[in-house]
Amino acid sequence: MKKNDLFVGLYILAAIIFLIIPMNSTVLDIMLALNISISMVILFNSMFTKEVLNMSAFPTILLFTTIFRISLNISSTKLILSTGEPGNVVTTFGKFVGGGNLVIGIIIFIVLIMVQFMVINKGSERVAEVTARFTLDAMPGKQMAIDADLNTGAITDAQAKERREKIQEESAFFGSMDGATKYVKGDAIAGLIITIINLVGGTVMGMLYMGESAGDAFQHFAILTIGDGLVSQIPSLMISLATGILVTKVSKEADFGDLLIKQLFSIPKVLYMVGASMIVLGIVTPLNVIMFAAYGVVFILTGRVIANKLEVTSIESEISEEEASANEIRKPENVTSLLQVDPIELEFGYGIIPLADTNQGGDLLDRVVLIRRQIALELGCVVPMIRLRDNIQLNPNQYIIKIKGIQVSEGEILFDHYMAMNPGYVEEEITGIPTFEPSFHLPAIWITEAQRERAETLGYTVVDPPSIIATHLTEIIRQHLYELLTRQDVQNLVNNIQETHQTLISELVPKLLNIGEIQKVLQNLLREGISIRDLVTIFETLADYAPTSRDTDVLTEYVRQSLKRAISNKYFPSSEMTSVVTLDPKVEQEIMGSVKQTEQGAYLALDPGITREIIESVQTEVHKLEELGKNPIIITSPIVRMYFKKLTQDYFKDLIVVSYNEIDSNVELQSVGMVTV
Structure with a gap:
């Protein structure tokens, strides 16, 4: 059995034994002093812990200390009623706190009870209840935030798992604290009932069995009752205060004994403060100086030992990190991490950061998630993680898009402005800063928020900066998805x-x-x-x-x-006749006559002069379609389609080449030209 487990087991076992077996006043003094010191340790730990998860065992600690304190209270009651001598600690608290005046002692005790009930207990209970409810209500939102960060590549799978575990631990902790605060409240009520029993029962015992008068018996046992109440209520007050501190600021995978001892006795300055407090109590009060000073010295020495261990651990950690760094530098494969290339990157200047920062109301991250969903539905392919990062080398309002580490496009926006584009039928123009829409290079103007409503009324297409970036990124991904x-x-x-x-x-x-x-x-x-x-x-x-x-x-x-049904649906709307350009059969024969077959596949070996004539003819026919406001579509025979597409793809990126076999039978076509040589 581990030492920590043995200590915790003896602590609980002692509480149970004290409920059954009477103890003498000396043992009671030792246990009461231990109870006070442990209450101080809990209080100071709750004050100095950096986050609530460092005290994840607090609900169990609360239960253990409560049962231990009640067992001591019952033991002191036995001594008060049976002997009238409950020991040094109880007697001293009864006399010293009241300054020898019974009325003052009673008043102080009543004030302490009121503070315990009306302020700390009630407040801690309410805060724990509200915190538990809000923590549980916030769980879905936190989970969605983690999923969003994971989808955008802001965090790794391991970091996402760690954050999810932390959310679950927080909800479990605050849920437990909501119920654990009832222990403290019940303990205070039990202490008040025991105090009344001590006062009434002690007075009766003094009159009947000790031969004291009613006044002397009340005087004698009232002091002892106040002392006993203070000795139990002051640690209870500190625990209540610790509870309130902790819930206003769950479980880790470890043995509880190790977890408990580590959380209570791992901060040296806490032990220094407890030790000094115990020594001061022994010196400036009539308490047993030797006993309290011994406790204080033990806590101070323990704190010093722990501090030395922490210093050694810190030095060893620094040395090991330096050695690991040195060994990593010496390794020939230490550049492996630098070789990794992100499939898609969106880098932006510092002026665009508010659009990507959710704390400032930016929704660019959400839009990136929607882009991946949209392309998955549209093209049936999963888009790799899109890396978003700021780049101080860029202009404040500039952004660039990289595919496999190479810049393929860029754009620039004006923050707090809108881009207005004329769809072609707007008669009245508005003033603004001329620019070009980055996705399709259409002419546009930047307008202010005040001009937005008027521009929309006139028929302009108005978009905000996040939509501009998202649209541009979507088009770039569509163009390069085959590479990814x-x-x-x-x-x-x-x-x-x-x-x-x-x-x-x-x-x-x-x-x-x-x-x-x-x-x-x-x-x-x-x-x-x-x-x-x-x-x-x-x-x-x-x-x-x-x-x-x-x-x-x-x-x-x-x-x-x-896939002709899908292709026809994409390029040829069934509700209207589609204007297209066809390919001259002579051109098709010329192309097929230039196809060379090899073991690696076929390639086109067309005469450069004929190639130039074909490209010029294509340009002329495409220009006709563009003037009509139609998509540039050329229809060819099935056997020629792939060679003609390869021939023209370097000159016309948006040219659509479709064979007759890829067109559904119900599609209506109108030929407006022919590519000839």
């Missing part, structure tokens, strides 16, 4: 499908295609903005055509044709 799709991401998608379509996955992976080949097909789809959410259809198509071809570009075309 890793093999591990594909494996996770496969695992999700396998739960419900085990036969499909067992046929496809790895017999027909490996994870890398599936990744290339999904990347091809995401590169052109095609959702991969319908993975079952995609995998079914791959399983059908992989036995005849393992060319990922060809397989991508088969998958696109299987």
Whole structure:
């Protein structure tokens, strides 16, 4: 058995024994002095502890000290009624506190009881009750905040787990404290009842068995009763005060004995103060000087020993940290942590910090969480964690977006301003600071809060700075999502499908295609903005055509044709006729005649002059569609589509190339031009 467990066990066992077996006045004096000193230790610990979790064992401590104090009170009552000599401590408290005047002693005792009941006990009980209720009510909000920080990458999984455990411990602690305060209140009531019994019973015993007159018996036992009441109520008062301190400022995984001793006797200055207090009490009062001074010396020496241990531990910790740092520097792999690259980063100047700080009302973090949800629903792919950090090297209102550590876009906002964009039909212009919308590079102006309502009335599209950043970030992620799709991401998608379509996955992976080949097909789809959410259809198509071809570009075309309903719904609204541009059959023959087949796949070896003519023709036809306010869509034959897309993708990023086999039968098309050479 550990020493700490033995000490706690003896403490509780002594309380039970004192309830049954009478003790002499000397033992009672020793136990009363111990009770006072432990009450001081608890009080000062509650004052100097840095956070409430450092006193997570306080409800149990409260129960233990209460039962110990009641057992001493009952033992002193036995001595008062049987012998009229309860010992030095009780007698001294009765005489010294009242200054030898019975009336003063009674008044002081009544005042102490009123303070105990009406101020400290009632206040501590109420505070504990309210704190417990508010702690429990705040749990869902704290959990959501942790999830938000985890989704944005602000904290790691380990930190999130630690915060959740801390929230649970706090709720458990304050819930226990709400009930534990009833111990203190009940103890005070029991002490008051025992005091009345001592006074009445002692007076009767003095008159009947000790031969004292009524006045002498009342005088004698009133002093002893006051002393006994003070000896029990003063420690109770300190415990009540400690309770109030703790609940106005749960459980850790350790043996309770170790936890209790560590929490009570781990702060040297607490032990110094208790020791000094005990010595002063022994010197300036008629209390037993030797006993109280001995207690004081013991506490001071114990505090010194603990302080030495803490100093040694601190030095050893510093040395070990320095040695660990030195060893880490010596290791050749110490730069490994520097090699990690965040998939997506949003860096911003200090002027944008209020938009990301929830304490200042910023909701940028919430918007980032919504972006990940939106893209998951739209494109069927999980966006990696988005890292948000401030960068003092940027202009105050500037922000940059990085993909895999490389800057791909930037923007600048004006704090406390709004961006107003003319959708094309606004007749009356408003004044403002000219700028460009960062996502689509459309002309816009910055306006103030006072101009916002008028701009909306005139028909302007008005957006706030967080929406500008969120929209820009969403578009960048859409454009580069295919780069962010890793093999591990594909494996996770496969695992999700396998739960419900085990036969499909067992046929496809790895017999027909490996994870890398599936990744290339999904990347091809995401590169052109095609959702991969319908993975079952995609995998079914791959399983059908992989036995005849393992060319990922060809397989991508088969998958696109299987997804024609989704593609048609995305580009061709069923309610209206869509204007498109077609590809001249001669151009298609020229392209197919330039395709070269290799072991690594096919590539296009087109004459540079013909390439230039095709690009110029595409530019002319796309310009026609843009003038009509339509999306630039070119329709080709299925076999040409992927080569034509590769040919034009470096020149026209927003150009949509669709084959005839990818268009649903109910779609109405109108050709407004043809790409020719």
